[in-house]
Amino acid sequence: MTRNVITIERHILDQQRHFPQATGVFTSLLYDIMLAAKLIARETTRAGLADILGLAGATNVQGEQQQKLDVYAHNAIVRMVDHSGRVRVMASEEDPDPIHIPERYECGPYVLLFDPLDGSSNIDFNVSVGTIFSIYRRVSAGNDRGSLDDLLQPGYKLAAAGYVIYGSSTMFVYSAGQGVHGFTLDRTVGEFLLSHPNITIPDRPKYYSVNQGYQQYWYEGVRRYVTWLQGLEEEDPHKGLGLRYIGSMVSDIHRTLMSGGIFMYPPDTKQSSMQMGKLRLLYECAPLAFIAEQAGAAASDGVNPILNIQPTELHQRTPFYLGNRDLVEKLEAYIQKYNGDWLEIYEQHVKLAREREPRTPQAEG
Numbered sequence: 001m002t003r004n005v006i007t008i009e010r011h012i013l014d015q016q017r018h019f020p021q022a023t024g025v026f027t028s029l030l031y032d033i034m035l036a037a038k039l040i041a042r043e044t045t046r047a048g049l050a051d052i053l054g055l056a057g058a059t060n061v062q063g064e065q066q067q068k069l070d071v072y073a074h075n076a077i078v079r080m081v082d083h084s085g086r087v088r089v090m091a092s093e094e095d096p097d098p099i100h101i102p103e104r105y106e107c108g109p110y111v112l113l114f115d116p117l118d119g120s121s122n123i124d125f126n127v128s129v130g131t132i133f134s135i136y137r138r139v140s141a142g143n144d145r146g147s148l149d150d151l152l153q154p155g156y157k158l159a160a161a162g163y164v165i166y167g168s169s170t171m172f173v174y175s176a177g178q179g180v181h182g183f184t185l186d187r188t189v190g191e192f193l194l195s196h197p198n199i200t201i202p203d204r205p206k207y208y209s210v211n212q213g214y215q216q217y218w219y220e221g222v223r224r225y226v227t228w229l230q231g232l233e234e235e236d237p238h239k240g241l242g243l244r245y246i247g248s249m250v251s252d253i254h255r256t257l258m259s260g261g262i263f264m265y266p267p268d269t270k271q272s273s274m275q276m277g278k279l280r281l282l283y284e285c286a287p288l289a290f291i292a293e294q295a296g297a298a299a300s301d302g303v304n305p306i307l308n309i310q311p312t313e314l315h316q317r318t319p320f321y322l323g324n325r326d327l328v329e330k331l332e333a334y335i336q337k338y339n340g341d342w343l344e345i346y347e348q349h350v351k352l353a354r355e356r357e358p359r360t361p362q363a364e365g
């Protein structure tokens with residue numbers, strides 16, 4: 001061994017020392033999520049055996065339908081957390097409604113949102129998938145079981161966020177506002193070990209990442225910007241970036257943060273539901289934007305920082321661009337210059353959202 005071995009438990013405890021007033025509840029919540037991640041990792045690595053052994057999505061020997069992996073992942077997180085007394089209310093990409101803590105259990109001060117298994121349509125092809133989570137402090141007052149206002153908080157209020165990649169190895173990456181740290185699961189000892197301390201995006205970008213197959217449906221600003229990324233814009237030719245796109249966002253974002261570049265999921269004209277893109281603000285974009293900012297990168301909806309968006313619906317979508325700050329700023333400039341038709345649509349969405357903004361008494365402190 002060439003350097004100290006630091007487990008995730010020890011690392012989180014060390015971080016907790018920066019906050020003398022900390023009670024340990026937050027630290028314990030991170031442990032719970034980490035434990036759920038280990039369970040999900042175990043199931044995802046067995047996914048290829050579904051037909052043989054009767055795992056996710058297949059029928060078992062008793063003729064019962066097995067749980068799909070994303071449902072398994074959802075349940076693993078809910079069951080790990082709901083009785084812990086650490087969380088007031090939860091929301092999952094897999095559930096249309098808020099998930100309240102059952103009456104028989106105590107509520108805690110935190111609010112948890114998660115995408116239990118992002119990229120799950122890739123599982124059949126043995127492509128990496130991931131879990132994304134966000135932790136906020138409650139804002140609703142009183143002894144209730146949490147409200148929509150607790151869940152509809154802008155990303156700049158995040159207490160912590162993270163993702164887990166189930167890939168060639170299982171990695172747990174998180175930030176509690178003190179940088180971004182990555183841990184790799186050592187299956188032989190069952191521990192996440194610190195493998196990537198203080199992740200920061202490299203200054204020199206390497207790849208852009210987008211589903212280029214939708215190019216014909218993009219608005220002009222994004223189309224021209226991608227031509228610029230390729231080095232082909234007449235007025236500003238350059239060497240151009242390479243293209244990588246997995247279609248499993250956690251992996252695409254992880255690579256973008258490790259190698260430098262930009263990830264994009266723009267709105268398009270293919271269908272009206274794509275006017276604000278495909279990705280979910282609360283379950284995917286806000287937590288990844290929080291991590292990005294902590295890693296020295298930036299994340300935008302093309303006009304505003306993702307972290308500044310006040311959500312108005314649990315499953316709200318947003319265009320999403322994340323990467324080196326200068327690349328994101330350049331993209332915003334292209335959108336301002338060429339995306340006039342889409343900017344009008346954007347303004348409409350912002351106006352409607354303002355009218356819907358939640359208003360309830362806020363908890364003190």
Ligand code: AFP
Binds near residue numbers: 118122252
């Ligand atoms: P699934 O969870 O349905 O596989 O969707 C994955 C995802 O939300 C995100 O992880 C990818 O970046 C994006 O969708 C891929 O979407 P396209 O297939 O349209 O490129």
